Amino acid sequence: MKLKGNGLSYTQIIAIILAIIFLVPIIWTVLSSFKTMGELYSFPPTLFPQKFSFNGYINTFKELNFLGIVGNTLFVASVATIITVFLCITGGYALAKGTFWGKSGITNLMLMTLFITAQVTMVPLFIIIKDLGLLNSLWGLIIPAVFTPTGMFVSMQYMKGVPDEFIESAKIDGASEWQIFSKIVIPLSAPLIAALSIFSFTWRWNDFVLPLIVINSNKFYTVQLALGSFQGQYDVSWNSILALSVLSLIPPLIIFLAFQKFFMQGLMSGGLKY
Numbered sequence: 001m002k003l004k005g006n007g008l009s010y011t012q013i014i015a016i017i018l019a020i021i022f023l024v025p026i027i028w029t030v031l032s033s034f035k036t037m038g039e040l041y042s043f044p045p046t047l048f049p050q051k052f053s054f055n056g057y058i059n060t061f062k063e064l065n066f067l068g069i070v071g072n073t074l075f076v077a078s079v080a081t082i083i084t085v086f087l088c089i090t091g092g093y094a095l096a097k098g099t100f101w102g103k104s105g106i107t108n109l110m111l112m113t114l115f116i117t118a119q120v121t122m123v124p125l126f127i128i129i130k131d132l133g134l135l136n137s138l139w140g141l142i143i144p145a146v147f148t149p150t151g152m153f154v155s156m157q158y159m160k161g162v163p164d165e166f167i168e169s170a171k172i173d174g175a176s177e178w179q180i181f182s183k184i185v186i187p188l189s190a191p192l193i194a195a196l197s198i199f200s201f202t203w204r205w206n207d208f209v210l211p212l213i214v215i216n217s218n219k220f221y222t223v224q225l226a227l228g229s230f231q232g233q234y235d236v237s238w239n240s241i242l243a244l245s246v247l248s249l250i251p252p253l254i255i256f257l258a259f260q261k262f263f264m265q266g267l268m269s270g271g272l273k274y
Contacts, residue, residue: 056243092155194259
């Protein structure tokens with residue numbers, strides 16, 4: 001239904017209002033990162049800084065090994081995302097199209113893990129990481145995070161939409177399983193790969209709990225641990241926290257923009273259509 005005169009529907013107006021509401025905290029964070037500590041504590045709070053200050057950004061580069069921290073986080077997020085996407089699409093394809101003994105049991109076991117919260121597995125996960133000698137190691141952040149039952153379930157459901165006729169025709173033509181997977185399934189799964197990449201990268205980039213229990217040396221700090229380091233016993237450097245928060249938004253934003261086309265295709269189509 002459209003309003004007379006401006007051509008906007010009620011749905012579009014509601015969407016615009018919701019978009020503004022969601023954007024206000026981000027805009028406030030960006031603008032506040034240029035405020036002084038005194039202005040951040042002033043009341044009533046202001047949206048725009050009275051005088052732009054770069055002290056927060058200067059402190060971020062001065063007090064922290066910013067490039068090293070970003071490099072650690074990029075390495076963890078990127079490697080974990082690549083492995084996660086590969087495991088999800090291969091496992092999802094096997095569970096959706098494979099015919100092997102125990103398939104039903106494996107599927108049910110995988111679905112059961114969806115109901116297990118991270119807090120339940122935190123202590124045994126720490127013990128396993130410790131016994132493997134992965135404490136204070138970036139691989140200690142990557143290996144426990146590569147398997148995600150949510151991603152496996154989504155991949156399995158997506159792969160069920162791949163027409164069996166494509167696979168059967170390729171087998172008749174003499175294609176091997178790897179050729180079918182690499183030349184048919186992967187190209188058809190571009191929206192799925194984009195969605196998994198965005199979510200996996202964002203999860204790993206914003207993860208705080210796992211780095212908190214695995215890393216205790218600032219040499220291997222991730223962005224989220226670095227944010228926590230600005231909180232002292234008696235004071236909190238809010239302008240530095242806000243500055244680092246703004247800088248930490250850039251890589252996930254780049255990843256989303258890079259995969260936006262395929263991601264939106266997957267959301268709009270809801271799967272494959274032929």
